[in-house]
Amino acid sequence: MRKLILLPAIVLLIASSALVNKPEEKATIKWLTLEEAYKLNQKNPKKIFVDVYTNWCGWCKRMDRDTFQDAKVAEFVNENFYAVKLNAESQDKISIGQDTTTSQMMARSMGVSGYPTIVYIKEDFKTIQAVPGYQKPDAFLDTLEKVLAWK
Template sequence: MKNTFLAILLVSVIGLFAFQSEPEKRTNKNKEIEWLSITEAYKLNQKEPRKIFVDVYTNWCGWCKKMDKETFTDPEVVDIVNEKFYAVKLNAENRDLIIMNGDTTTQQMIARSMGVTGYPTIVYIKEDFQTIQPVPGYQNAKKFKDTLEKILAWK
């Protein structure tokens, strides 16, 4: 009886330690891009200016989903984006009203004003909130990292 109790106690303690250390491992392996709304990025940019990249997508876009799954989960991409950019997801078909800097607009209107005509399109924006360039089409992680580095060098 005493041995059974000790065995159960030992298994319980080991299980407790296993569950405590597992989330830390998961966090380190599965880094994610810290996505913001356009208004959140605008507000943060007022306090700490950074370049912004806007992922303009639609819910039905297969290539958008492929970028989400493959490009935006690449650990090197995640590190560069989270350290050097504000990352924004913008649904080009969303018509919900947004108030930004005193103006009322929609995600759809913002996408159009950036010259987006296809999906996915990544729009790069300078620290002063002026558009650098929209880049249409799917980009794998390597190509996307190269583009991010070029944008960071942009003055």
């Protein structure tokens, strides 16, 4: 009889500990295409940052994993910027206003020659600056705060 009473208690204990020790959800940046950011910017102007990457770039993958999934970074970006991913080697078409180009040509026009490179764009869609290289979360947040203050 005691075994029958203990079994439900053990099951309840295991189930409740699973709820308490629930793994944290990873922070995520709301990534957009350049076209989506452009359209959103027409209605609600914000600065834009473009993560220019390639599929073979190890530092790009590390920045995706370490920097862009940092909770503070994701929260700050989602509140203050439109975030765009741009594959510098892609031939995918991009249409901004009346202009059509490819992702590869857009990366070149932004002056990108190394990866990863973050390109910061003002609300009027003019480039502020391209910043090449991997950035740790704290350094990236510092840069984002400075860009946000840029007029």
